[in-house]
Amino acid sequence: MSQALNLIAGDVLRFTTAGSVDDGKSTLIGRLLLDAKGLLEDQLAAVARTTARRGDTGMDLSLFTDGLTLEREQGITIDVAYRYFATPRRRFIIADNPGHEQYTRNMVTGSSTADVSVILVDATRGISQQTRRHAAVASLLAIPRVVVAVNKMDQVGWDRAVFEKIAADFAGVAQSLGIRGVKLIPLSALEGDMVVTRGDRLDWYTGPTLLEVLETADAGQPSGHLRFPVQLVSRSRFGKGEEHRGYMGRVESGTIRVGDTVVAWPLGLEARVADIVTLDGTLRAASAGRSITVVLDRQVDVARGDLLSHAHDAPSVVRRFDARLTWLDREPLAQGRRYWLKHGTQTVRASIETLHSRLDLTTLKPVSDAATLAFNDIGTARIVTGRALIADTYAHNRATGSFILIDEATNHTVAGGMISRLEHG
Amino acid sequence: MSAVAKLVSGTHFGEDLDHHSKCVPDTNFEARLSHLDWLESEAIHIMREVVAETRNPALLFSGGKDSIVMLRVAQKAFRPDRFPFPLLHIDTEHNFPEVTAFRDARAAELGERLIVRSVGESIRAGRVKLRRPDESRNVHQTVTLLDAVKEFEFDALFGGARRDEEKARAKERILSHRDEFGQWDPRNQRPELWSLYNARLAPGEHLRVFPLSNWTELDIWQYIEREGLAVPRIYYAHDREVVERNGLLAPVTELTPPRPGETVVTRRVRFRTVGDITCTCPVASNAGNTDAIIAETATATVTERGATRMDDQTSDASMELRKREGYF
Numbered sequence: 001m002s003q004a005l006n007l008i009a010g011d012v013l014r015f016t017t018a019g020s021v022d023d024g025k026s027t028l029i030g031r032l033l034l035d036a037k038g039l040l041e042d043q044l045a046a047v048a049r050t051t052a053r054r055g056d057t058g059m060d061l062s063l064f065t066d067g068l069t070l071e072r073e074q075g076i077t078i079d080v081a082y083r084y085f086a087t088p089r090r091r092f093i094i095a096d097n098p099g100h101e102q103y104t105r106n107m108v109t110g111s112s113t114a115d116v117s118v119i120l121v122d123a124t125r126g127i128s129q130q131t132r133r134h135a136a137v138a139s140l141l142a143i144p145r146v147v148v149a150v151n152k153m154d155q156v157g158w159d160r161a162v163f164e165k166i167a168a169d170f171a172g173v174a175q176s177l178g179i180r181g182v183k184l185i186p187l188s189a190l191e192g193d194m195v196v197t198r199g200d201r202l203d204w205y206t207g208p209t210l211l212e213v214l215e216t217a218d219a220g221q222p223s224g225h226l227r228f229p230v231q232l233v234s235r236s237r238f239g240k241g242e243e244h245r246g247y248m249g250r251v252e253s254g255t256i257r258v259g260d261t262v263v264a265w266p267l268g269l270e271a272r273v274a275d276i277v278t279l280d281g282t283l284r285a286a287s288a289g290r291s292i293t294v295v296l297d298r299q300v301d302v303a304r305g306d307l308l309s310h311a312h313d314a315p316s317v318v319r320r321f322d323a324r325l326t327w328l329d330r331e332p333l334a335q336g337r338r339y340w341l342k343h344g345t346q347t348v349r350a351s352i353e354t355l356h357s358r359l360d361l362t363t364l365k366p367v368s369d370a371a372t373l374a375f376n377d378i379g380t381a382r383i384v385t386g387r388a389l390i391a392d393t394y395a396h397n398r399a400t401g402s403f404i405l406i407d408e409a410t411n412h413t414v415a416g417g418m419i420s421r422l423e424h425g
Numbered sequence: 426m427s428a429v430a431k432l433v434s435g436t437h438f439g440e441d442l443d444h445h446s447k448c449v450p451d452t453n454f455e456a457r458l459s460h461l462d463w464l465e466s467e468a469i470h471i472m473r474e475v476v477a478e479t480r481n482p483a484l485l486f487s488g489g490k491d492s493i494v495m496l497r498v499a500q501k502a503f504r505p506d507r508f509p510f511p512l513l514h515i516d517t518e519h520n521f522p523e524v525t526a527f528r529d530a531r532a533a534e535l536g537e538r539l540i541v542r543s544v545g546e547s548i549r550a551g552r553v554k555l556r557r558p559d560e561s562r563n564v565h566q567t568v569t570l571l572d573a574v575k576e577f578e579f580d581a582l583f584g585g586a587r588r589d590e591e592k593a594r595a596k597e598r599i600l601s602h603r604d605e606f607g608q609w610d611p612r613n614q615r616p617e618l619w620s621l622y623n624a625r626l627a628p629g630e631h632l633r634v635f636p637l638s639n640w641t642e643l644d645i646w647q648y649i650e651r652e653g654l655a656v657p658r659i660y661y662a663h664d665r666e667v668v669e670r671n672g673l674l675a676p677v678t679e680l681t682p683p684r685p686g687e688t689v690v691t692r693r694v695r696f697r698t699v700g701d702i703t704c705t706c707p708v709a710s711n712a713g714n715t716d717a718i719i720a721e722t723a724t725a726t727v728t729e730r731g732a733t734r735m736d737d738q739t740s741d742a743s744m745e746l747r748k749r750e751g752y753f
Contacts, residue, residue, distance in 0.1 A: 011457040011458065012460045079614065081595045082588045082639070083595065086643075090460075106616065112619045231477055232476065234503075248473055250469070289458045291467075291501070328616050342621050345477070347478075399619065404619075413616050413623045
């Protein structure tokens with residue numbers, strides 16, 4: 001391997017940032033990129049120009065992430081922006097989420113693929129309604145690691161007591177949402193302390209900097225049980241003798257090995273893995289995240305939408321289940337109406353049989369007499385599908401526990417769903 | 426054998442997937458995928474999803490480095506089968522001849538169908554009217570592109586655009602919905618959760634699909650190096666006549682002669698992007714191979730488009746404006 005390929009080794013960590021309008025989230029990302037050398041001269045020059053044109057001095061780091069014309073005009077972030085930077089340890093993908101209440105749907109979007117959620121809290125204002133909402137989304141989407149960045153420590157005189165008050169308040173929020181292992185970091189995005197470098201004004205804080213947390217956090221789904229949703233079936237000749245089909249897909253969790261006995265769902269047919277094929281040759285095994293083509297040792301009836309697992313840790317085959325729904329469309333949920341439901345590689349008809357409850361984002365408690373879910377609402381519902389899903393609960397498996405609902409008339413993606421309880425039989 | 430030929434030795438589609446002749450070592454079960462493997466697997470997954478869910482996709486192939494990577498990902502996704510889509514190039518007729526030649530050779534070597542539609546034809550047919558004869562044709566590709574979508578009834582176009590290229594692109598979905606006029610509405614994008622892509626369309630609408638959304642310029646070069654992919658010669662350092670203009674090095678060609686008062690100099694340069702000649706500039710460089718380009722890219726101090734594109738300098742928002750009207 002050439003030297004150049006080793007320049008950036010390591011894996012990919014995806015993280016999301018969420019904060020209220022003036023928490024300085026865009027500034028924090030600008031700071032991370034600037035201090036980790038992810039920004040280039042012409043970007044810096046463009047930002048300096050725009051800052052000067054507005055009559056401000058210095059450099060408004062938030063201008064790096066506010067990309068759309070309207071965002072720059074209004075000085076706010078409207079849509080999720082994706083940013084990239086690398087350190088010698090790993091590559092980072094940032095989903096920068098807007099903090100406005102009306103754009104919670106974008107926060108859900110950015111959080112769905114995140115390994116870490118960075119929630120910003122303004123040290124001068126403490127825990128806000130938005131902080132609760134952000135924590136609720138992080139909990140709902142089961143983001144493995146939550147980091148609370150207590151920003152603007154420079155504006156509270158670097159005061160330890162302010163930080164500890166916020167830490168205590170957030171512990172209450174985390175407890176009511178069941179979020180464990182939260183890391184809190186005092187920092188100043190504006191001045192840079194505890195973002196990439198420690199600075200010398202927060203010497204009472206002995207924990208890691210934000211970048212240190214990001215560099216060491218676990219990435220990706222824990223290996224778990226084998227889940228291989230079939231995307232396409234190739235009828236080409238794979239294997240030596242008779243014709244064998246190739247099942248194309250990506251391993252969503254677990255590991256598939258040549259020689260394994262696998263079960264093809266929903267029919268429950270057993271076969272052995274004869275080959276794992278890639279353009280670069282065959283593999284003896286492939287684990288989560290890898291796109292491959294699987295060849296079985298016998299002809300079984302497998303099509304797009306089907307799923308391979310091991311026999312001993314099988315998924316459920318269900319048509320009815322409870323799910324947490326996050327409503328993403330301006331047109332509210334209509335009980336009894338048909339929607340398209342996309343789950344894994346399968347799209348089926350579905351309807352919402354019963355709306356159990358809506359989450360009150362102020363109290364973080366469910367309200368049971370909800371008639372509908374409106375734009376940005378979160379609730380729990382019983383869903384019935386026209387064909388069986390091969391599924392797990394979301395807590396068990398992010399890939400096979402999640403789905404989206406699509407409006408038949410507008411084709412909008414109207415909801416993200418997380419299966420909470422499977423109804424067997 | 427040329428580097429390109431080496432890539433696709435043999436002519437039938439099973440050749441490069443001869444899995445009995447080689448066996449790559451076990452992947453380490455516990456370790457996470459390296460970033461290149463992760464990006465590649467994600468791109469393969471996206472291509473397969475869109476092929477499964479659309480009726481008539483096409484892959485935009487210009488001969489540029491990003492679209493070269495796209496072809497490699499398509500091989501990884503679909504070989505030993507043929508690509509389940511044709512290749513499409515919207516040719517301004519102002520492309521570098523080395524790149525156009527490479528485009529044709531690569532498509533032929535892969536044995537895939539290449540459709541070319543040109544902005545020149547659109548001008549001759551009266552579909553495009555230039556404000557002045559020397560106006561860049563770059564922005565006018567939109568008309569030709571949308572005409573091609575209509576002509577072939579494409580419902581999805583795979584493009585090699587990346588989110589790290591430009592601010593408006595950073596906000597775009599992987600599956601980007603276009604209305605019947607080909608327009609992008611950045612304020613009304615479909616939320617994209619997990620890896621669940623919504624490919625549903627009304628008649629006349631289409632999708633732009635960007636499997637390389639999460640790649641950076643450095644990833645592209647590292648992948649080109651890892652996969653041993655050939656790219657047009659002008660990506661590597663060569664001597665070229667240029668003039669200095671607005672802080673950029675503008676190539677001197679028949680289409681882009683020096684302006685009065687400009688001094689033509691010969692400089693050692695390479696191209697970081699290879700778009701339309703009239704708006705693409707090389708950068709000073711001695712990088713004669715992929716390794717050297719990677720080293721340069723890793724320590725670059727100016728963004729890819731900032732260093733090379735005159736069309737992006739007009740305003741902070743010029744890419745967003747073009748994209749709203751249906752640009753790539």
